[in-house]
Amino acid sequence: MFAHSALTQVVIFLLRPTASYRALELDVPATWLGALSAAFAFVPLVVALPAGHWADRFGERWTLVAGAALMTVACLGFLPSNGGVAGLFAASALLGTGHLFAMVGQQALVANSSAPGRFDAAFGYYTFSASLGQLVGPLLIPVLGGSRAIPDTRAIFVGGAVLSGVLLLGSLFVRRTPARGGRTAESGGWAALLRLPGLPRALLTSCVVLASVDISLVYLPALGAERHLAASAVGVLLGLRAAASMTSRLFLGRLTPLVGRKRLLIVSTALGAAGLGVAALPVPLWALAVAVVVAGLGLGVGQPLTMSWLAESAPPGMRGRAMSLRLTGNRAGQVVLPGVVGLVAGGLGAAGVLAVTAAALAWTGFGARKLSVDPPGATT
Missing domain, CATH: 1.20.1250.20 (MFS general substrate transporter like domains)
Structure with missing residues (x-):
């Protein structure tokens, strides 16, 4: 699979x-x-x-x-x-x-x-x-x-x-998985999913993190052009961001029991905000590379954590719909948020867009404090 x-x-x-x-x-x-x-x-x-x-x-x-x-x-x-x-x-x-x-x-x-x-x-x-x-x-x-x-x-x-x-x-x-849970799916329907405590916050966190990844992919090259960085340097920055996200995802199963899902979600969102915020500043290339790595580590965590929370919270037989609900929110965020961020930061260039995105991530991480996402037995 x-x-x-x-x-x-x-x-x-x-x-x-x-x-x-x-x-x-x-x-x-x-x-x-x-x-x-x-x-x-x-x-x-x-x-x-x-x-x-x-x-x-x-x-x-x-x-x-x-x-x-x-x-x-x-x-x-x-x-x-x-x-x-x-x-x-x-x-x-x-x-x-x-x-x-x-x-x-x-x-x-x-x-x-x-x-x-x-x-x-x-x-x-x-x-x-x-x-x-x-x-x-x-x-x-x-x-x-x-x-x-x-x-x-x-x-x-x-x-x-x-x-x-x-x-x-x-x-x-x-x-095919053996348990389909069809009766649960038919009796609960979409209403059972929409009543899950914390669902709006989880969906909002997921879509803002994903939109931030998209924005970083589009505006890091634009930032490089504004600062007269070589295309090869921008390619290295994008590669570092991807490698950092892959690293945080690879070790997610070990980090969650140690830190707790909610704390890890808050910390990772803060790392993403801090990394993009520093990248928006007029820093040297080495500092920009460090900022991109920090942002990548943080942005890699939000998606799998919200997926696992939904999988754990959704009734059996409704997990396909739970995942599609998350994907709907993500797609909406990908369509709407980049345009909104671009309008808010209009005239400020790529650095302004990254700064506004960092602020949106910080706000989302602050709101995640009220999200009950920790599995039983996790550190809180």
């Missing part, structure tokens, strides 16, 4: 940058690239909740199959011979929908397969595998498409289709 997660992210992080290259080939205005990104996120925002119901009703395997099949069709839709600009936007929407189904299935499978008390470690390993795929995916662009300024997009999309086909084949062999 972790291999399935890693390969899913390899395909996504291979195809999304390539879709931008394909848009440039089609002379799509730069202002439309944001719309292309929104096409990836908008349809999944609408279908996330039904996908969770599908996972609870029919099992994770068929949710994963649906996701891989949609991703494969999207790869074929991206090909230069299929539809021009309209085909590009349609394929992006299909890719985002397939990615959403895959993540709902994966997260429901982790939740339904993990023993009580092991959710933090399981979701830490799960998000580590996803981060690994996100690291590998972009590295395949020059391997498949060459080293030109605009690579051979057709070759990359064909390669993505092959990888998606492997993902589809692997999905058919995923073991």
Whole structure:
């Protein structure tokens, strides 16, 4: 299942940058690239909740199959011979929908397969595998498409289709968890989830942390350009952030019993805020690198911790819907928060955006003090 997660992210992080290259080939205005990104996120925002119901009703395997099949069709839709600009936007929407189904299935499978008390470690390993795929995916662009300024997009999309086909084949062999809990799901419904104590705070924490990761990915290169840093230096900074997040996720299962889930969530959010806040200051490159590592360590924790809390809190047979509810909040945050932060920090440049994001993280961490997320027996 972790291999399935890693390969899913390899395909996504291979195809999304390539879709931008394909848009440039089609002379799509730069202002439309944001719309292309929104096409990836908008349809999944609408279908996330039904996908969770599908996972609870029919099992994770068929949710994963649906996701891989949609991703494969999207790869074929991206090909230069299929539809021009309209085909590009349609394929992006299909890719985002397939990615959403895959993540709902994966997260429901982790939740339904993990023993009580092991959710933090399981979701830490799960998000580590996803981060690994996100690291590998972009590295395949020059391997498949060459080293030109605009690579051979057709070759990359064909390669993505092959990888998606492997993902589809692997999905058919995923073991279905034995306990589906259908009666609980039907009797409780969405109302049972929405009544979970602390749910709004947990969803808010999750979406702000994820939006902060997206903002850092977009604005660190812009910050580098403002400060006249070489592209290679910015690449190293992004790599350090990803490696730091992977490290914190790998050891999450050991940290939670020692520190306590709530305290770890608060501390990690504070680290993310501190790291981005220092990065916004006019510091030398070495200090910027340290700040990015600190931010990466903090930002890597919020997602798996909120996943494990939801898995532990949701009734059996409703964990697919619980994960889809979290993903809905995340997608909404990815669509809304970057634009809001950009408006608030308008005219202040990339440093201003990072500073406002750091303030939002600090506010979220402060609010997490009232969130009851510690498993039984944890340090408080």
